[in-house]
Amino acid sequence: MPSILVGVCAASLAITLTACGSDSDTASPATTTSPTMSEVFMPSLTDTAPPQASPCPSAPPDGGGTPEWTLTGATGSIAVTGPTETTAPLVDVQAPFSVTETQVHTLQAGDGPVVADTATVLVCYQGVNGRDGSVFDSSYQTGAPVDFPLDGVITGFQKAIAGQNVGSTVAVAMSPADGYPQGQPAAGIQPGDSLIFAIKILDAAS
Structure with missing residues (x-):
């Protein structure tokens, strides 16, 4: 498997369990702005592959498709259309959407x-x-995939992927307990x- 990133520290803040390092280790008095999510990780694939070759296409999905998963939550609802070879996924939210238990659905x-x-x-x-x-993090926006160990990410992300087959597209609606119970300000x-x-x-x- 190609090595796109080295270690959890380079992975997106939106899925990793903890931030790597600390403000006191890296921040200087002159540094007052936080990096954007795309600045936290920029996989090397973006330097070598043309956009059309990206396995994470950034084109918006077609408007007329039928959602592959609809779910009514404790509040609100979602309709999820998976990505294709040329388009990004679409998650339509009737907000505020919430679930009390994490639910996983295999789209493809x-x-x-x-x-x-x-x-x-x-x-x-x-x-x-x-x-x-709101979309708070997306490798489809950068056009490049991300790699990481499943034992180094939030519980809901691990529940979504472990036990699935390679090549599958899945969707997960995760409870706050399986995501960020205390929040994640860097991702809003x-x-x-x-x-x-x-x-x-x-x-x-493995």
């Missing part, structure tokens, strides 16, 4: 090997906040927010 089944609980996976993903329907996530991810599993290695 792959035929690759089953992903182990502790595998390192290569994925394209989009994260949406159920509170307001507040305590109590339910999160929705659409994930394409490109590869996995």
Whole structure:
């Protein structure tokens, strides 16, 4: 499997368990702005592959498609349309959307090997906040996949991917407890927010 990123520290803040380092280690008095999500990780693939070759297409989805998953939550609802070879996924939120238990749905089944609980996976993903329907993180926006070990990400992300087949596209509506119970200010996530991810599993290695 190609090595797109080295270690969890380079992975997106939206899915990793903890930030790497601390403000006191890296910040200087002259530094007053926080990096954007895309600045936190810029996989090397973006330097070598043309946009049309990207496995995470950034084109918006076609408007007339039928959602592959609809879910009514404790509040609100979602309709998820998975990505295609040329378009990004679409997560339509009737906000505020929330769930009390994490739910996973396979949008498109792959035929690759089953992903182990502790595998390192290569994925394209989009994260949406159920509170307001905003996209807070997306490898489809950068056009490049991200790799990370499943035992180094938030619980809801691990629940969505472990046990799936490589090549599958899955969606997960995760409870606050499986996401960020205390919030994640860098991604605009507040305590109590339910999160929705659409994930394409490109590869996995034990």
